[in-house]
């Protein structure tokens with residue numbers, strides 16, 4: 025199962041299927057300090073950021089059955105959980121979420137597609153790193169919650185279209201399988 | 204509610220702002236509800252959320268407390284039992300995010316009449332913008348109005364027509380300050396929409412303007 029698969033996806037699947045605490049510890053070691061930094065950039069103090077980072081990682085464990093490697097990287101999925109915690113705690117409002125789409129009836133979705141999405145997510149990170157600093161900082165500010173919605177510029181110069189098409193394909197397959 | 208035939212979608216700006224967590228709650232509710240009905244926008248949103256993932260992956264790190272993994276494992280053991288069953292497939296008329304705010308389905312909405320058969324129900328969101336459900340009887344009109352800010356109108360059932368186009372189930376109209384319009388429900392069926400605004404509407408007629416403070420429309 026692990027051959028050719030993204031290491032974080034492998035750990036997520038071990039958490040999901042086997043409640044594997046060692047795999048969880050690996051995810052925790054890599055992502056919790058990033059979530060904490062993300063929350064501190066967004067205005068939380070160290071104590072609050074520590075607590076929210078722990079809650080984010082606990083949510084990852086509890087909602088592992090909703091993670092779908094055909095539609096998101098592990099970093100992306102954790103980002104959405106951390107973002108929602110940030111809004112709950114720092115803005116004291118809710119962030120309404122779209123209706124959940126579970127994995128679908130097939131226990132193991134198409135691995136080649138999942139791998140392709142993980143690679144494209146990695147390439148997106150590289151493209152972000154390669155942007156001129158001014159442009160990159162603007163995107164980071166938006167996602168750290170430093171910009172209002174009218175200040176956000178959507179011209180990113182990044183290959184978002186390839187990821188969108190990949191996710192669309194996964195959704196079409198899921199819808200077909202659910203029929 | 205059908206997945207096909209959606210012609211009016213979210214803008215990149217709304218999708219990116221939603222993914223960054225920068226929208227007022229009422230707008231986020233409209234975005235989440237449209238995405239629940241539209242796989243195209245779900246995929247576009249997924250791309251913007253990937254960008255958030257890339258930002259997180261590249262972010263600096265701040266060391267966690269030495270006992271934090273143990274504390275988190277204790278949180279997990281004391282937390283809610285894990286429900287591993289897939290979320291139930293659509294139960295009723297309203298998409299899941301709206302059911303949350305209504306506290307049930309369409310039958311549970313507490314409508315208030317605002318005249319001429321039009322009814323509304325304001326949903327509980329933060330005050331920086333207002334979300335409400337609108338019920339427009341077949342063939343009836345919402346009074347001619349303009350906007351100071353932005354208004355998002357998402358059709359849940361039926362259809363409406365205004366100066367710009369026809370909007371059916373799943374379609375979302377994004378109206379800004381320049382648009383003065385009078386949505387009219389299709390003659391065939393009552394129209395139910397979710398409308399989100401970040402400023403009060405401006406009516407042209409005298410009577411709706413007088414009534415406005417009472418209606419919070």
Ligand SMILES: [Zn+2]
Pocket residue numbers: 209211212213237241243244245
């Ligand atoms: Zn759409």
